[in-house]
Amino acid sequence: MIKYLKTSMTSEPSGGDPGPGITIAGVRFSKVPRVLIAKPGLDGHDRGAKYIAKALRDAGMEVIYTGIRQSPDDIAITAVQEDVDVVGLSLLSGAHTALFPRVIASLKKQGGGDIPVIGGGIIPEEDVPDLLKAGVGAIFTPGTRIEDVIAEIKRLLEKQP
């Protein structure tokens, strides 16, 4: 069972107790991480995406799953409304060089430019450096072990401010 998390205030409201309508600036709070697992592109296979989703759930994350054939705008809008800490794209269709930058651009437009994007699926090793340069947070090539995927996502989540 989840215990309610303690929030610490980095700047105390004057007068001690937080009351109605108080103004507090920097509140540091603990949260359960939220992850969007999305499937852009045209292929209809979501076994891999669902497998990742369950693994992340078992690692204690809340995973928002939206189904197949999502456009970059669909993904960005969902990421923002769900306030996720990271967006994971599952790609099998080979359109990754086009899709990643479009998702990143769309996120910026929706006010989610701070949300890191990662991806996995069928992505050849040689494309990885360019994708990382284009702002993708991490890429998992075929054969990456699920434990390594989880460890990397955890690292990314803890790195953010």
Added chain:
Amino acid sequence: MIIQRTLDVSQLTKQLTGDSLVEGMSDAWRSRVRALSRAITFLENDPLLAMSVLGNAQFETIAPPSRVIGLTGLPGSGKSSLTNLMVRSLRKAGKTVAVLAVDPSSPLSGGAVLGDRVRMQEHFRDPGVFIRSMGSRGALGGVARSTRGAVRLAGILGFDAIIVETVGIGQSESEIVELADTTVLVLMPNSGDEVQLMKAGVLQLADIYVINKSDLASPARMMNELHENTAPSDPEAWCPAILPTSATNEEGIDKLVAAIQSHAAYEQTHPKGLEVRKQRAIKEILRALHNVIEPDFLQAIEKVPAEQLNEVVAGKRPALAIAYELAQKFTRKIN
């Protein structure tokens, strides 16, 4: 798993009303939606700090109250599919809609897979629709502890309707009745066990009963049983609507939306309806009071001497006696 984030609450409250824009954004509505989603996260992780956002008196005057519609019923009964179609129908009528969809959290890891959105894809790019998935996070009443706060936050943005889809596991779904203005119970034809529960009074709380999946089997018998078990003895009370639907064939949805509207009209004009709303407000205050005061209670309990606690453990002193003593201290403080 737990991570740390920082939030500027005073900035956030301004962004919610649109008095200030989220950094880097020029579209006022999108910016408010971004602020809403951040605010929900904040409440979700620390419901006790809800006051620091929702206590802002300024919010009360900016938007007329949204209509809150609760959807409950067993997992798989079609709540998300019906929500999708209800949103479509409300949008056609020019109404803006927020959806809060609660799914169960894993009691083992605290994580969750939240998949209600899969059925609502057609609305993702509609700026008049906001959808938020929530993990139940250990709460057993069908909604998360922060769902009510999330409803109130969405209200600040002035959505015409707010639909809450509950977890829908069985019997302890009564919290939705307190939270929603109109509660819809989604049943299926031939789900005889549920009618047994109704007879026990457990599920006799809804304002509208929907028998979904009526394409699979005739809803007639179920409807009869419902009529027998839900008709109020008081002729002035709201008489629950009982409607067959098929989300798959998109049938019965307009009637469902119309029934929700008549229930709203009843509550807004009929003296009995006004009384029901008053009772709901009292319950909301009571629950909020409970949430606000709980940390103080816990602190007080921590100060109970160990020997007294041991006596309770050993069955030599009733827990109620300790509670009574503590309560007297608190009431003295209030008076």
